[in-house]
Amino acid sequence: MKSSKRKVIQILYIDDELNNLLAFKAAFRREFEIYTAQSANEGLKLLQEIPVQIIISDQRMPGCSGVEFFRSIVDRYPDPIRILITGYTDSEALIDAINNGHIYRYLSKPWDEMELRNAIHNAFDTYQTRKQLQVNYEELQKTNDELSRFTYSLSHDLRSPLMSILGIIKLSKIEQSVVDPNGYLDIIEQSVNKLDGFILKVIEYYQNSRSENLSxxxxxxxxxxxxxxxxxxxxxxxxxxxxxxxxxxxxxxxxxxxxxxxxxxxxxxxxxxxxxxxxxxxxxxxxxxxxxxxxxxxxxxxxxxxxxxxxxxxxxxxxxxxxxxxxxxxxxxxxxxxxxxxxxxxxxxxxxxxxxxxxxxxxxxxxxxxxx
CATH class of the missing domain: 3.30.565.10 (Histidine kinase-like ATPase, C-terminal domain)
Structure with missing residues (x-):
């Protein structure tokens, strides 16, 4: 029987105080794959080399605060979930960071081990959900592209032979080159027109559903x-x-x-x-x-x-x-x-x-x- 292996959560923790980094490693090294950095620049270098799902940063650091660091990386590294740890009440910076999506949540310092562990697992669940949504979006985009090709096929590949059939029927009627006492040509013409009308409605439905609103x-x-x-x-x-x-x-x-x-x-x-x-x-x-x-x-x-x-x-x-x-x-x-x-x-x-x-x-x- 194959054992299901839970994916190891990779975490980058940035803090200018070495004792905090060591305490974090000691508490969580058996559960998570942990990388640490003592500055924003050092953290950025690690991000360029190692894919992580969660980034934890202290707020008060020399040269670059945690909020400033998260703001600077959000465009280049949008996927990792960001958690801020702060021992100070900096409400304006926190509100701005949360409202603009720079951080997922913040915790008070010194952190509580159980609270931080729960925050990490919740953040990882959010990370996985977002990645799945991204996969679903890409699949939906692929489906829409296939639908576009199908609609193009309807409007060209299917309608062209139908128009040829109608043209031949009309020509035969004009030239009276076909003896049709039972009216089979009329039946064929009506059926082809009905099929062409249905195809046109499908194309119209597609155009209506995909077109942007205009003014x-x-x-x-x-x-x-x-x-x-x-x-x-x-x-x-x-x-x-x-x-x-x-x-x-x-x-x-x-x-x-x-x-x-x-x-x-x-x-x-x-x-x-x-x-x-x-x-x-x-x-x-x-x-x-x-x-x-x-x-x-x-x-x-x-x-x-x-x-x-x-x-x-x-x-x-x-x-x-x-x-x-x-x-x-x-x-x-x-x-x-x-x-x-x-x-x-x-x-x-x-x-x-x-x-x-x-x-x-x-x-x-x-x-x-x-x-x-």
Missing amino acids: ETIEFDTLLSEIVENFKLQNNTINYQTAIEQPVPFRGDSFRISVIFNNLISNAVKYQRVDELVPAIWVKVNVDSSRALITLGDNGIGILNEHLDQIFKLFFRAKNTKRTGNGIGLYIVKDALTKIGGTISVQSKLNKGTVFEISIPNLAVEERVLCE
Whole structure:
């Protein structure tokens, strides 16, 4: 049976009084691997040669105090846990050292052996926890890098052949070079479009989750006009109505606001009623110095009342329609709003339509306050 060996704690103890160094070694040499120094310079030389987990220093030393020493090494040697021993009440220096992370804790001098032993073990536990967090962070960073490569693969390696398939299908229809009495080409085209739409949503979700928040000047009239024009090209049977009131400048994240509009309008287009003579989507935007209040509605199939508190969940799909989506769009909307400090609410009546109300903070007011 293999015996588990506890890792030996390596300690550097700095004190200008030799008796204190000898007393420390005598008390703890059987438990820890101990290195001693009688000055800050001597301690620094040892740090350059020997990796230690804990540094203990006396506060009052000639030439360089313990706090000053810890402050000077914190950037070069951030990992070791620092303990200060002092026989004097130097409250300002101690408060500064603790607040700025220069020391883990301080003990009174002369030190109590049991108290110092407990402090060392607690400090070592903190050291191990920090090192594990660092390992976890590096693994997370590696995972994020792999996710970035995967998303790149989605946007290029997967979409390229899909676009080729769609191109061939459209060409065959134009040239009428394929006899397709059963409509198989249409089925293939619909399936490819559905798959491509799902890939685009995954890419959009990734971009939304990874992008930094931006603060840009936004003209809602211009932004919304461009978005609506794109949807008109896809479906020109819908009556789009927009009303913008923006008497003051608005600053916000144009990428995420565009994502919000695109997903909500896309859903409104997708879930129109087939028997509606005048399908309509309307958007109202009212901007003031503190926020943009947006109302986006349609006269589509509506949402079941029992689903209203679930529609923003990832991969949720409504049951009152055969036109099932991918369950990502509204989740992205809620996530994007959360990241920019916005809110959203929804009201809906079955076979009557749905209305979303959105509030987005105007960052222009925050920037004015900062500059005043």
